[in-house]
Amino acid sequence: MDDYSLRLSNNLKKLTDRNRLQFAFWITKRLFHNYVFFNEKTTFGNIDVMLDALNLVEAFISEGIRNESEISEVIEKVEENTPDTNDFSTITVSFALDSCNAVNECLKFILDKDIKHIINTGVFFRDTIDMFIQEKEDLDYSDLDFENKIRSNEIMIKEMEAKRAFLSKLKKNPNESLRKDIVYDKVINPELVW
DSSP, X not given: OOHHHHHHHHHHTTSOHHHHXXXXXXHHHHHHHHHHHHHHHHOOXXXXXXXXXXXXXXXXHHHOXXXXXXXXXXXXXXXXXXXXXXXXXXXXXXXXXXXXHHXXXXXXXXXXXXXXXXXXXXXXHHHHHHHHHHHHHTOOTTOTTHHHHHHTSHHHHHHHHHHHHHHHHHHHOTTSOOGGGSOOOOSOOGGGTO
């Protein structure tokens, strides 16, 4: 586990299961726009399948009711709508992949409550931003200062601060519904690059 995952894990351990899922859902809603963008550019996938999955997660957060067979079915449908990075030449496929994986990690968490699913969602969030910055700034992986350039980038700083702020709200208000705080903004805007 890298430092980011370890810090995230320590923060998540202080939350209830419901709050952990709220955190992952916050990320997943933000990553969803990348799937939509990829779908519009390539016509791959079915947006409705992704929306059904998101609605299922949101319903569980609100009502706490789960139907294991329905969740398993939706997981399979999302997997069918997950692009294979070998089939596309655009980097937006990686953003769409992270979006699909984040949705499925939320659904899997509902089934087994394993915190690793929430950590994975946080990693997809970071990796999406990382890839976006690499492309936008045309960074060279062999640059000795590569990691520092990513970490100190204004976009990374802003997104990590948004993540910390949302986690902080969840810690301070573990029983409050933070639905109004689950934003629908994009994590990134691929149109800035492509």
